[in-house]
Amino acid sequence: MLCLGIEGTAHTVGVSIVDENCRVHSNLQDMYEPLEGGIHPREAANHHAECLIHLLNKSLEEARKGFDDIDLVAFSQGPGLGPCLRTVATAARSLSLSLGAPIMGVNHCIAHLEIGRKTTGCEDPVLLYLSGGNTQVIAYSEKRYRVFGETLDIGIGNLLDKFGREVGLRFPSGPAIEKLALKGEQLLSLPYSVKGMDVSFSGILTAALNLLNQGQKLEDVCSSLQETSFAMVTEVTERAMAHLEKEEVLLGGGVACNQTLRNMVECMAEERGAAMFVPDAELCVDNGAMIAWTGILAYQSGMRMGVEDTQINQRFRTDDVDIGWR
Ligand code: AMP
Numbered sequence: 001m002l003c004l005g006i007e008g009t010a011h012t013v014g015v016s017i018v019d020e021n022c023r024v025h026s027n028l029q030d031m032y033e034p035l036e037g038g039i040h041p042r043e044a045a046n047h048h049a050e051c052l053i054h055l056l057n058k059s060l061e062e063a064r065k066g067f068d069d070i071d072l073v074a075f076s077q078g079p080g081l082g083p084c085l086r087t088v089a090t091a092a093r094s095l096s097l098s099l100g101a102p103i104m105g106v107n108h109c110i111a112h113l114e115i116g117r118k119t120t121g122c123e124d125p126v127l128l129y130l131s132g133g134n135t136q137v138i139a140y141s142e143k144r145y146r147v148f149g150e151t152l153d154i155g156i157g158n159l160l161d162k163f164g165r166e167v168g169l170r171f172p173s174g175p176a177i178e179k180l181a182l183k184g185e186q187l188l189s190l191p192y193s194v195k196g197m198d199v200s201f202s203g204i205l206t207a208a209l210n211l212l213n214q215g216q217k218l219e220d221v222c223s224s225l226q227e228t229s230f231a232m233v234t235e236v237t238e239r240a241m242a243h244l245e246k247e248e249v250l251l252g253g254g255v256a257c258n259q260t261l262r263n264m265v266e267c268m269a270e271e272r273g274a275a276m277f278v279p280d281a282e283l284c285v286d287n288g289a290m291i292a293w294t295g296i297l298a299y300q301s302g303m304r305m306g307v308e309d310t311q312i313n314q315r316f317r318t319d320d321v322d323i324g325w326r
């Protein structure tokens with residue numbers, strides 16, 4: 001079975017062709033970069049619409065397949081930015097209808113978890129999902145992926161990007177902040193906001209900018225920003241692992257590319273006799289392959305969708321999906 005997956009929840013539009021063994025035949029993406037400021041949803045959606053035809057053709061070409069070979073069309077149904085989701089859903093519906101192939105809407109957060117589970121070989125992990133818009137600690141329990149902790153305001157990637165924008169770094173700023181942080185020499189005090197199993201980042205952003213205004217070095221603020229926010233999510237993840245008695249932690253989302261974060265989570269895992277798993281970078285960031293693979297899992301579990309079931313859901317909750325494949 002060959003599935004064509006389309007991702008488009010935020011700044012990245014991706015098209016990928018994946019088979020039932022999770023062999024990735026092609027996995028292409030293009031990223032919308034705002035000229036200034038943050039993501040403008042309508043502009044991002046226009047970007048996706050402009051890129052999609054090219055990505056579709058190139059994806060088939062790279063996979064050496066034709067449209068006729070596609071058995072299933074999967075797309076990111078949410079959560080995400082409305083205009084981006086609608087653009088991708090429209091493309092998926094037209095493909096499905098014109099090819100006569102079934103369609104499957106996929107929850108983006110679950111897709112991060114499933115591609116990680118399949119490609120890293122972990123079985124029943126706690127997923128620490130850290131991306132631009134999302135920050136969640138997710139694990140499987142009784143037929144659902146449940147959220148055990150999450151951000152109460154902005155995503156952790158958003159924290160880094162917003163901070164970066166204020167200090168004149170390019171979007172997305174995570175990688176540049178990581179580099180600057182390596183030269184940090186002292187840990188500055190920032191609000192450590194863990195509330196129960198949830199975290200909040202907006203106060204840290206304000207406090208970090210205040211530190212700069214007070215004359216602290218950018219490198220020190222960057223390393224303190226990473227140290228504090230990463231420690232918060234690591235703490236919540238550890239607590240989830242302890243309560244759920246899970247021995248695997250899986251990282252996902254663009255922020256999982258960060259080596260300081262990986263070191264911190266790995267250290268936590270090792271200290272409790274658990275193991276950390278990280279997918280390859282191209283499968284950590286938003287990508288079509290994870291959508292295609294999760295589409296295949298859902299389809300093979302017997303799930304079916306008519307076009308009337310493919311409305312997008314900007315606030316699609318991770319725990320809204322019945323998991324028929326576990
Ligand atoms: P995603 O939304 O999953 O595609 O991930 C995008 C987010 O990941 C953006 O907020 C980036 O700033 C962030 N990101 C990418 N690479 C890194 C890195 N090396 N360190 C920290 N954040 C990163």
Ligand code: MG
Nearest residue numbers: 131253285286
């Ligand atoms: Mg994502």
